[in-house]
Amino acid sequence: MAIETVKMDHVAKKYIVMSGKGGVGKSTVAVNFAASLALQGKKVGLLDVDIHGPSVPTMLGLGDERLVGDGERIFPVEIPSIPNLKVMSIGFMLQAEDAPVIWRGPMKNGVIRQFLEDVDWGELDCLVVDCPPGTGDEPLSVIQLIGNSDGAIIVTTPQNVASVDVSKSINFCKQLNLPVTGIIENMSGFVCPECKKITYIFKEGGGKRLAEKYGVPFLGALPLDPAVGEAGDSGIPYVTQFKDSPVSAVYETITRSLV
Template identity: 60%
Template sequence: MSECAAHPPASPEEDQKKINARMAQIKQKICVLSGKGGVGKSTVAVNLATALADAGKKVGLLDVDIHGPSIPTMLGLGRMSLVSNADSVDPIQVGNLKVMSVGFLNQNEDDAFIWRGPMKMGVIKQFLGDVEWGELDYLIVDCPPGTGDEPLSICQLIENPDGAVIVTTPQQVAAVDVRKSLTFCQKLELPILGIVENMSGFACPKCGEVVDIFQSGGGEKIASDFSVPFLGKLPIDPAIGKACDAGRPFIQSYAASETAHMMREIIKPLLARSIG
């Protein structure tokens, strides 16, 4: 982070060597992707990482949504400052979860990062190579929507990410764009670990009944068409918005809710994967 740690210029080979050394300490690197904005991808990423950490795993959460970093807000970390060492930067610790986001570089939450591709690539290199992640079971990478610079840079720099979780909403207008994320993964030979259908119905806060708002089943159809796992559905739950605004992971704040139970079911296939 140029604002946090001054480093002499390095060659691309030296940068990659440093990244490889960091990533070698992490057993599973998982990208959370979506071809469409507004599908709740960051919410899924935060609760996925939190659920894995609650299951006793060592987890890092990396937010590479350069132009819309929401992870600090969702975890109540908006005013946190990074600590830099001689040759590294410490991630922010939230319980047993390690977090890094471009949002931590911004002293004013209203300021925009007006960056072109090379600047984005540079900060992503530093996130991967300069951050002291240490030994982790999982690194969850929250990518911005689409198939542009950030997800492409992550997949190329990590070299061998373990897979992607794709988030969609049920309606066709989202599914059309989300399908592009799957072809993106196929072209990069990135394994698709599964599809999550978010906002699948509305969970009534009074009675708990789930009522369809959009046509249901878009995520399941994508999974079927591409022959990839379907991880599950999550409803629109007003408590999710309350938890995000309060800076608390929903899966902890409302642990006894049916929606939190659905989230824990979604991570079971990921926990079942070998990380030895």
């Protein structure tokens, strides 16, 4: 049965951030991608549809926020330090950060539709949707409900075990007629803060080879920086703390090329 799409004429561009495998830093990429867009003056919405493991609230220091509405509309959470960024997550519906969500597919579909249809996003230049790993209910619901997304941004790491799973995500998009905007290789290499030498801990160039194999754009390689993990735990996006770093420069290049 066909799913009725949600009207989102108030959003100029819609990108779905996916990964075929967990642990590749997909949510970190989604948060910093959205924050980088906002820092460039774009009006951005960040929707976290990782129902069972919402990490966006923690990464943005919003762990104590709860859902607010007026009976007709749901209001996204805004961040004073990043005025152009609005956020919505299942995490805002939980009584505690460590509360599990034990839902089957139809309930997931229902809440994702509500987040797309009933949230008062206002006029947005870009909506960034952070999906859980894999090709299950959540990314399928998002793709079908949005209908006319600008494409998927797929996150991988350089090693083969990640590339195999990411290949499945690319083919998943093709089967659903969703354009693949491009591949981002995360954890690309560790840059020594003292000598600046790059050590490729997880091999080298896996994301670029994958992009060439499937004929999709390679958006960029993000080097490892210990401060990225520290920023995620602190609740302040890396790109807002380290604007002049090599990692932030890659994010800026990626966002300017897409929007």
